[in-house]
Amino acid sequence: MQNAVLQIQVQDTLYVKDPTSSTIGKSILGHGLILLSEIGLEEFTFKKLAHKISSTESTIYRYFENKHQFLSYLFNFYWAWMDVNIAFAITNIDCPKERLKRIIRVLTQKVNNDIRTPFIDEEILQEVIALESSKTFLSKKVDEENKAGYFLQYKKLVDRISLIVVEINPTYAYPNALVSTILESSFHQRYFGIHLPRLTNEMHVQERLEDFLTDLCFKTLL
Amino acid sequence: MQNAVLQIQVQDTLYVKDPTSSTIGKSILGHGLILLSEIGLEEFTFKKLAHKISSTESTIYRYFENKHQFLSYLFNFYWAWMDVNIAFAITNIDCPKERLKRIIRVLTQKVNNDIRTPFIDEEILQEVIALESSKTFLSKKVDEENKAGYFLQYKKLVDRISLIVVEINPTYAYPNALVSTILESSFHQRYFGIHLPRLTNEMHVQERLEDFLTDLCFKTLL
DNA sequence: TTTAGATTGATAGTAATACTATTATTTTTG
DNA sequence: CAAAAATAATAGTATTACTATCAATCTAAA
Numbered sequence: 117m118q119n120a121v122l123q124i125q126v127q128d129t130l131y132v133k134d135p136t137s138s139t140i141g142k143s144i145l146g147h148g149l150i151l152l153s154e155i156g157l158e159e160f161t162f163k164k165l166a167h168k169i170s171s172t173e174s175t176i177y178r179y180f181e182n183k184h185q186f187l188s189y190l191f192n193f194y195w196a197w198m199d200v201n202i203a204f205a206i207t208n209i210d211c212p213k214e215r216l217k218r219i220i221r222v223l224t225q226k227v228n229n230d231i232r233t234p235f236i237d238e239e240i241l242q243e244v245i246a247l248e249s250s251k252t253f254l255s256k257k258v259d260e261e262n263k264a265g266y267f268l269q270y271k272k273l274v275d276r277i278s279l280i281v282v283e284i285n286p287t288y289a290y291p292n293a294l295v296s297t298i299l300e301s302s303f304h305q306r307y308f309g310i311h312l313p314r315l316t317n318e319m320h321v322q323e324r325l326e327d328f329l330t331d332l333c334f335k336t337l338l
Numbered sequence: 339m340q341n342a343v344l345q346i347q348v349q350d351t352l353y354v355k356d357p358t359s360s361t362i363g364k365s366i367l368g369h370g371l372i373l374l375s376e377i378g379l380e381e382f383t384f385k386k387l388a389h390k391i392s393s394t395e396s397t398i399y400r401y402f403e404n405k406h407q408f409l410s411y412l413f414n415f416y417w418a419w420m421d422v423n424i425a426f427a428i429t430n431i432d433c434p435k436e437r438l439k440r441i442i443r444v445l446t447q448k449v450n451n452d453i454r455t456p457f458i459d460e461e462i463l464q465e466v467i468a469l470e471s472s473k474t475f476l477s478k479k480v481d482e483e484n485k486a487g488y489f490l491q492y493k494k495l496v497d498r499i500s501l502i503v504v505e506i507n508p509t510y511a512y513p514n515a516l517v518s519t520i521l522e523s524s525f526h527q528r529y530f531g532i533h534l535p536r537l538t539n540e541m542h543v544q545e546r547l548e549d550f551l552t553d554l555c556f557k558t559l560l
Numbered sequence: 561t562t563t564a565g566a567t568t569g570a571t572a573g574t575a576a577t578a579c580t581a582t583t584a585t586t587t588t589t590g
Numbered sequence: 591c592a593a594a595a596a597t598a599a600t601a602g603t604a605t606t607a608c609t610a611t612c613a614a615t616c617t618a619a620a
Contacts, residue, residue, distance in 0.1 A: 133596095140597075156478035161577065172598055177579075250472045256378035258533045271536045289539065290550045296530060296537040297523050297554075304522055305515055311480045314493045315518040317511065328512045332519075335558045355567095362568075383606065394569055399608075 122200065122232035126192040127265040135179050135189070142235035143169045144179055148186060153240045157187060157248050184255075188266045191252045194245045195269035197230070197238065198222070199276070212283035217330060219277055223302045224326040246303040274299065285337040294336060298329050344422065344454035348414040349487040357401050357411070364457035365391045366401055370408060375462045379409060379470050406477075410488045413474045416467045417491035419452065419460065420444075421498070434505035439552060441499055445524045446548040468525040496521065507559040516558060520551050 128134070135141030147169050152160050160183055162176045180186040205222045206215040229237045253267060261267070274295050281291040288294070302325065309320030319325045350356070357363030369391050374382050382405055384398045402408040427444045428437040451459045475489060483489070496517050503513040510516070524547065531542030541547045 138596080158477065162579090163577075172600090173579080174581090174599085175597055178596080182578075247476055247478075250476060253534060254469055254472060254529075255380065256469075262534060267534060267537075271534070274537050290541075290546075290553075291539065292536065293527055293530075293538040293541055293550050294554070297519065297527065300522065300526055301519050305519065307476075308515075308518060312475065312484060312489060312493070314514065315489075315496050316515040317513065319512075319515055324512075328515050331512075332516070332554070332558055336554055360567085384608090385606075394571090395608080396570085396610090397568055400567080404607075 120232055121234070122197075122230065124193055124196045124200070124233060126189055126196060127268055129264040130185060130189040130192055130266065131180055132177075133179050136235075140169070140171060140175060141179055143171075144176055144186075145189075146235040146237070149190060149236060149240055149244060152187070152190075152248070153244050157183065157251060184252075187248055188252050188261070190241060191245060191249050192266070192269040193236065194238075194241050194249075195273050197233065197236075197241075199269065199273050201227075202273070202276075212280050213334070215280050216277070216284060216333060219280070220298065220302075220330050220333065221326055223299065224306075224322060224329060226322060246307055249303065250300075270299075281333075281337065288337055294333065298333060302329060342454055343456070344419075344452065346415050346418045346422070346455060348411055348418060349490055351486040352407060352411040352414055352488065353402055354399075355401050358457075362391070362393060362397060363401055365393075366398055366408075367411075368457040368459070371412060371458060371462055371466060374409070374412075374470065375466050379405065379473060406474075409470055410474050410483070412463060413467060413471050414488070414491040415458065416460075416463050416471075417495050419455065419458075419463075421491065421495050423449075424495070424498075434502050435556070437502050438499070438506060438555060441502070442520065442524075442552050442555065443548055445521065446528075446544055446551060448544060468529055471525065472522075492521075503555075503559065510559055516555065520555060524551060 133141065135145050144165065148160075148165050151165050151168055155164075162173050162180075162183065166173045166176055180189065202219050202222050205218045209215050209218065227238045227242050229239050253261075255261070274292055277295045277298075278291040281288065281294060305316050305319040305328065306325055308316040309318055309325070317324070317328075319328065355363065357367050366387065370382075370387050373387050373390055377386075384395050384402075384405065388395045388398055402411065424441050424444050427440045431437050431440065449460045449464050451461050475483075477483070496514055499517045499520075500513040503510065503516060527538050527541040527550065528547055530538040531540055531547070539546070539550075541550065
């Protein structure tokens with residue numbers, strides 16, 4: 117068994133200088149993520165982060181244009197990492213139904229820190245993405261950022277899962293819509309379960325969320 | 339036919355001073371909404387709005403604590419208004435399936451300005467809510483704001499529609515989750531259709547969005 | 561009709577944010 | 591070891607997100 121390092125690649129439009137290329141860059145990623153999870157995007161500033169890592173604002177600005185770009189980097193990192201996870205979960209599974217089931221399981225599971233990515237704690241990343249990811253695309257700059265590849269990893273994953281949906285039911289008219297609905301729901305329903313329970317039905321319980329989404333998918337497709 | 343004025347009531351925790359109680363308050367609502375639709379929440383400031391309505395920041399602060407509260411006001415206004423619309427759309431309809439169908443139609447339709455609310459243009463409001471509404475609850479202050487009633491109208495509507503879902507299928511375990519998923523999707527899928535088409539399947543076309551959500555609901559429930 | 565009370569406008573001010581720029585110092589690497 | 595690159599330290603600007611004060615105006619009750 118090798119001591120593998122998992123290289124997650126994101127678009128070079130998502131940084132000024134590649135944060136994985138230096139110690140301080142990795143520190144920005146790791147501690148930036150932690151700070152984000154602690155205080156949320158609105159309160160998050162590069163100044164606070166600089167203080168946390170005993171560095172300066174100007175250094176952080178050499179890696180990321182602004183906090184929105186930093187969030188988008190994490191967003192892409194998360195989905196690229198999820199893509200790897202999902203690919204692993206369905207290798208050697210031929211039946212597309214079983215593959216979709218396993219994907220939904222992976223999507224609704226609470227993740228654990230992946231030691232193959234030393235500077236990012238995926239458990240924290242998942243929390244941050246649940247709360248903040250919608251803010252990456254709900255912006256007036258969405259078209260511009262889309263052109264710059266800010267959503268590439270997410271779109272790739274939706275495409276990949278949609279292909280499986282098409283395998284299950286080639287006549288279904290809305291595979292991508294179904295998949296992106298499932299992905300969005302997997303975050304929002306869990307969040308509602310914790311914070312706005314009246315909007316959902318105990319979706320903070322992993323098995324229920326998994327069952328809800330699996331049921332929704334398969335009833336729709338079969 | 340009377341020249342009816344539709345009074346939409348929101349929680350008094352959503353303002354410092356009721357904006358509908360004065361001319362300048364209504365101007366803040368109306369022009370604030372327009373400014374929001376023009377530049378988005380991130381760029382929106384009370385200073386810019388004050389300039390637009392030839393008033394001052396201090397005056398606006400007498401009505402709303404900050405722009406987040408202003409957005410939450412609009413959020414509740416929208417769903418309270420939608421509630422009225424939906425109630426109207428299903429009066430005298432006994433069949434719960436038909437009622438749900440009609441609700442989905444209302445939810446996926448592009449709305450027109452309602453002249454019974456003179457200071458708010460619902461067409462613009464719908465655009466703003468589509469882009470910004472998730473930001474009302476995706477915040478570290480969600481629990482605090484939930485207690486203060488920031489999401490009451492939305493929760494009420496979800497409850498109301500869930501009751502119909504239960505009528506259609508009393509054994510279905512996730513009525514509220516299904517309803518909130520439909521509501522969230524009705525905005526996000528349309529948005530994806532316009533800005534991130536790879537995430538969906540032409541959901542900017544109203545009939546397709548309606549069909550997608552109707553199909554999703556009824557296949558899940560029947 | 562006066563007058564007190566409430567509302568708005570004008571102005572000022574503060575701490576924080578979101579940067580940019582410059583230069584000195586340290587670290588890396590060839 | 592020298593040159594180049596990266597980082598730290600410092601300063602500075604325009605804007606944001608407010609709060610405070612006080613004068614002007616408008617409004618409603620005695």
